[in-house]
Amino acid sequence: MKIVYISRSIIPSRTANSIHVMKMCNAFASLGHEVTLLAPWTKKLEEKDITDIFEYYGVEKNFELKKLFSPNIKYLKKRIYSLRCLSEVKKINPDIVYGRDDMFAFYLTQKSGYFTLFEKHEPYDGEGFNDFFFTKFMNANRKSAKLVVNSNELRKMYHTRCELSMDSILAANNGTNPIADEKIPEGMTLDTNRVHIGYVGSLFKGRGIDIIIELAKRIPSADFHIIGGKDKDLEFWKSQVSLDNLIFYGFVEPKETYKYRNMCDILLAPYQSDEEGNRSSRYMSPIKLFEYMSSKKAIVCSNFKVVYEALNDECAMLVESSNLQQWEEAVHTLMNDKDKREQLAINAYEKFLKYHTWQARAQKILEYIESNR
Structure with a gap:
């Protein structure tokens, strides 16, 4: 046609x-x-x-x-x-x-x-x-x-x-589309003795960047990588915090983002509710979640009803969006249980290939x- x-x-x-x-x-x-x-x-x-x-x-x-x-x-x-x-x-x-x-x-x-x-x-x-x-x-x-x-x-x-x-x-x-390879960004050196936790996406209000910052403060044994964002949002968050285990990368071309997901062990999607600043949270279908699923990485995500259209408890850890304790416990669980990380990642990837x-x-x-x- x-x-x-x-x-x-x-x-x-x-x-x-x-x-x-x-x-x-x-x-x-x-x-x-x-x-x-x-x-x-x-x-x-x-x-x-x-x-x-x-x-x-x-x-x-x-x-x-x-x-x-x-x-x-x-x-x-x-x-x-x-x-x-x-x-x-x-x-x-x-x-x-x-x-x-x-x-x-x-x-x-x-x-x-x-x-x-x-x-x-x-x-x-x-x-x-x-x-x-x-x-x-x-x-x-x-x-x-x-x-x-x-x-x-x-x-x-x-x-x-x-x-x-x-x-x-x-x-x-x-x-999203299946990932072609397991490359990481050129010139990137990672400490293989540490767990790497990532977020890819916008940095504006409602995306839960404050949740990630608090997690970085509470879990100094892990490295947190934040990829994406407009220059003004990047400047704002950088002015709010300076931590050795929190790295902001700024905007990355769409064709390159998969390499940054590849370098992580855990991926975060801390969406916030309408009341917390994200008007679209009730109806969204974020590309981010499907990109995460395609990366064969363990996912921690806010447990909004609409999120269950992509994820479930067998392929991600779903927690209350603004409950920092639940976020911290979920991250610690995955950091300490490699088998669980891998099983969640496999389940998410298989669901992605079939439907998304x-x-x-x-x-x-x-x-x-x-x-x-």
């Missing part, structure tokens, strides 16, 4: 949504489909000095990326970009228009007669430009397949708030489309 994927992600950039978009287009194409990704051309916001976008994201160049100019004009920016997307869709004449973030563009392609399916990663509050056109899009949608979301909790929310039948919403968790690769996600979405067009 011919698929056009529409996105508002800045490509290339450091954002998780840009990684998601590139990986999904790669997965659709790997299943034998002709894929064109439309993304805004916004030079000022793009990551600098990237010579090969596909190589930067670590994906095969098996789909076409078309950048459409998106002028920085208040109130008109989204509308102009969406109209440009419609024009491009008409030139390509695809079998399916798919994607996320730009609701107006999908409303326009649906009105123009194209089979259009939209993916939502955020809760619905009925306010703003996107939700206005989301409602119009849903009201005009006569197909059985109406929406794709990335968690079962989000599926339930749209069923309740938007009065959509459960059958018309597909929950497809995010994913990008290709498996793409296949699930395409099968849903075919059975409901």
